[in-house]
Amino acid sequence: MSTPPRAPGGFPVVGVIGGGQLARMCAGPAAELSITLAVLAEAPDAAAALVTPFAPVGDHTDVATVRDFARHCDVVTFDHEHVPSDVLEALVADGVAVHPTPQALRHAQDKLVMRRALTGAGVPCPRWAAARSEADVVAFGDETGWPLVVKTPRGGYDGKGVLVADTVDDVRDWLAAAAERDEELLLEEAVPFVRELAVLLARSPSGQAAAWPVVETVQTDGICTEVIAPAPDLAPEAAEAATLVGLDIAAALGVTGVMAVELFELADGSVVVNELAMRPHNSGHWSMDGAVTGQFEQHLRAVLDLPLGSPRAREPWTVMGNVLGGEPTDLYPTYRHLMARDPELKVHLYGKGVRPGRKIGHVNVSGTDLTDLRERARHAADYIQGVIVE
Numbered sequence: 001m002s003t004p005p006r007a008p009g010g011f012p013v014v015g016v017i018g019g020g021q022l023a024r025m026c027a028g029p030a031a032e033l034s035i036t037l038a039v040l041a042e043a044p045d046a047a048a049a050l051v052t053p054f055a056p057v058g059d060h061t062d063v064a065t066v067r068d069f070a071r072h073c074d075v076v077t078f079d080h081e082h083v084p085s086d087v088l089e090a091l092v093a094d095g096v097a098v099h100p101t102p103q104a105l106r107h108a109q110d111k112l113v114m115r116r117a118l119t120g121a122g123v124p125c126p127r128w129a130a131a132r133s134e135a136d137v138v139a140f141g142d143e144t145g146w147p148l149v150v151k152t153p154r155g156g157y158d159g160k161g162v163l164v165a166d167t168v169d170d171v172r173d174w175l176a177a178a179a180e181r182d183e184e185l186l187l188e189e190a191v192p193f194v195r196e197l198a199v200l201l202a203r204s205p206s207g208q209a210a211a212w213p214v215v216e217t218v219q220t221d222g223i224c225t226e227v228i229a230p231a232p233d234l235a236p237e238a239a240e241a242a243t244l245v246g247l248d249i250a251a252a253l254g255v256t257g258v259m260a261v262e263l264f265e266l267a268d269g270s271v272v273v274n275e276l277a278m279r280p281h282n283s284g285h286w287s288m289d290g291a292v293t294g295q296f297e298q299h300l301r302a303v304l305d306l307p308l309g310s311p312r313a314r315e316p317w318t319v320m321g322n323v324l325g326g327e328p329t330d331l332y333p334t335y336r337h338l339m340a341r342d343p344e345l346k347v348h349l350y351g352k353g354v355r356p357g358r359k360i361g362h363v364n365v366s367g368t369d370l371t372d373l374r375e376r377a378r379h380a381a382d383y384i385q386g387v388i389v390e
């Protein structure tokens, strides 16, 4: 592996393991701050590798590869949660600054570890249990009511790894697959939430923390499709309570960098925690254009233990619309129409190949009329996806 180019003047190298869109979106803020971004990429054409001069291709599960990559970095952070703990521990043993630390990251890598820790810390969660057998599933379903929600503790994303089970029959294949991996499944009550919220915050190794306004996230078929910042009609006390849940979790688990806490809002206005992510998160993409400090800049500041930037929203509302892969594969031609139609729209595409349902970009639009902003974000996402043609 060669050496990443460093800017003169004492600027650091931040290494990101994984070359997806989250690593890619750190590139703009890194360039502005004269920080060198290094990426351990899955392939030469990974989303982040396309925009980062130093992006060696390597396997993030291979200790030697990751150690070699980390040698060049002042701090190592992540695009995803999939780096095995023995690899992370090897970096720590080498004296590499890893943020979030392996100890904290475990709670984002494994939903059972997360549930145990949050329940232990008194954080409100859905009723849950670990299951190895059909008897475990039946016992939990009979106690909490059917259907129940079944999750693979590790490796799930965008609703993959989440199953709504009406009877134990629906869980049989998953139990067998889990048994083969010598893993348990996570069972949760099906929460009758009124909507989904997210708290996004950053915390630095020194313990400084900054939280963005609480947002509403809209999921379609398990994939986030829209985020509204701030969450409409959320009482200030409820927003404060949700933010405190996030800050308490971050402090209790020793989180460093950006963390997202996905929440379910219940009919009485209270919240329970769905899951945690310890990296920039889809629910925070709005902040790139809608907040004084975007989540990718803030993540760099946090992992470098620099003072954090203001998370204040610049406008009353920002709406983020996710762009999912559709029929069209030529996306650049959409720019002419979209940019002419809506000069205030911000388009972010990730340089990824189009596959149906795959997250390939997002749009942000900010202003004062929420209904209008939602319509414009929806229009732009639909247009890029080829759902509409004008």
Ligand SMILES: Nc1ncnc2c1ncn2[C@@H]1O[C@H](COP(=O)(O)OP(=O)(O)O)[C@@H](O)[C@H]1O
Binding pocket: 126, 149, 151, 156, 157, 158, 159, 160, 161, 162, 188, 189, 190, 191, 192, 196, 219, 222, 262, 274, 275
């Ligand atoms: N216990 C639950 N009750 C009701 N809906 C749930 C529950 N758990 C998850 N969901 C729904 O499934 C979506 C994906 O679940 P999540 O655990 O966040 O998985 P992922 O890791 O794929 O994001 C959630 O955003 C929510 O819409």
Ligand SMILES: [Mg+2]
Binding pocket: 262, 275
């Ligand atoms: Mg989720």
